[in-house]
Amino acid sequence: MTLGVALDASDADNQIDATVRLAQEARAAGLRSAWFGQTFGADSPQLAAIVGREVPGLHVGTSAIPVFGRHPLLVSSQAQTAQAATHGRYHLGLALGTRLLTETGFGIPFERPIARLREFLTALRQLTETGTADFHGELLTATTPLPARVPGAEAGVPLLVAAMGPQALRASGELADGILPYLAGPRALEEHIVPAVTAAARAAGRPAPRIVALVYGVVTNDADAVREKAAEQLAFYEQFPSYARVVELSGGRRAADVAVIGDERAVAAEVRRYREAGATEVVFSGTGIAGAAARRRTWALLGELAG
Structure with missing residues (x-):
């Protein structure tokens, strides 16, 4: 991965x-x-x-x-x-x-x-x-x-x-090389998204699709404050049914509930969960929400995990 x-x-x-x-800077960090x-x-x-x-x-x-x-x-x-x-x-x-x-x-x-x-x-x-x-x-x-x-x-x-909805996943499995789900937690990936797109690709005679999971997350020691800020930024997505549905399938009520926010150990554990859920690649967004120092700390961890 x-x-x-x-x-x-x-x-x-x-x-x-x-x-x-x-x-x-990202490349130097090992991403x-x-x-x-x-x-x-x-x-x-x-x-x-x-x-x-x-x-x-x-x-x-x-x-x-x-x-x-x-x-x-x-x-x-x-x-x-x-x-x-x-x-x-x-x-x-x-x-x-x-x-x-x-x-x-x-x-x-x-x-x-x-x-x-x-x-x-x-x-x-x-x-x-x-x-x-x-x-x-x-x-x-x-x-x-x-x-x-x-x-x-x-x-x-x-x-x-x-793609995250059933029809879009079917079309992507049949016609594309993979998917880019956003705000889809490990549960939604494992139980709904990965099986659907993989089955569609298999039925179409295509290779197993790439699953590039886009994750909103950052490494920080002040998880509560950062999650509150993330809730403000991610509220925009909650008005769209596709995002609201995938957040619910992930076990959350609001978009910020699926954000990966915490110290190095917590974030590394969540990355492993995405891998186990079927993600072939994980891409972090929102890493600048807590400032440059937190961003560099996040990238350092991700680079270490990538290595």
């Missing part, structure tokens, strides 16, 4: 420079991967490409690009460029997104998300593996009157999905 971190320097004077510095969220700010694949070039040996990934408001041709171009720039160390994450952000931000209806995900993955797989596509679905069309291959990205791009 590999260990990584999600990096967010969106409050810096220059987000790109600051992210590169954080990535260099294996760095992941970047996609909002309406910095472009995640571009950020990953820059970091991957600046920090050799570090795998980089997007977690995750919503399929609404994008097109497979454009996302393939971004992903292949990042893959070539990093010489095979880029991992593309996709997401359904949410009705709130889709309809408010893009002004398009959030309709038939699973069908759109299936069509998006099917067309994108053609593009990233062959550089061509001839896909005509109900919701998407992707054809290539011009070549869509980026030289240097011949190995293809790993496709992951931020």
Whole structure:
């Protein structure tokens, strides 16, 4: 199992420079991967490409690009460029997104998300593996009157999905290389998520999927105070049924209940629980919530566990 971190320097004077510095620090601590969220700010694949070039040996990934408001041709171009720039160390994450952000931000209806995900993955797989596509679905069309291959990205791009619900897990098992569940504790992984996506992959004749568990957590001696702060930050996710459901399946009532917060022994024990629940990779986010010293302490532990 590999260990990584999600990096967010969106409050810096220059987000790109600051992210590169954080990535260099993470790699020096022994971490294996760095992941970047996609909002309406910095472009995640571009950020990953820059970091991957600046920090050799570090795998980089997007977690995750919503399929609404994008097109497979454009996302393939971004992903292949990042893959070539990093010489095979880029991992593309996709997401359904949410009705709130889709309809408010893009002004398009959030309709038939699973069908759109299936069509998006099917067309994108053609593009990233062959550089061509001839896909005509109900919701998407992707054809290539011009070549869509980026030289240097011949190995293809790993496709992951931020899937947690039954239908999204089924589609991901059949069409993707793995999943990126967030705020899903070990119980939800072991009893619901991993069995569902693994069964779907097996039925489709695909290899066992990667399970990249995104965990909100930090090492600290003041767990109560940090958890209270985490509850404020994570409350945003509680309005979305998919997150509320997976928190409940994890045995929690609020999103902060599944956060991994405590001293080194407590956090290491939780990492082991994720591994035993089926996670092939664990990526920590929110490590800066208690300040730079706590972040460095967290990364030092994760680097030690990764080694």
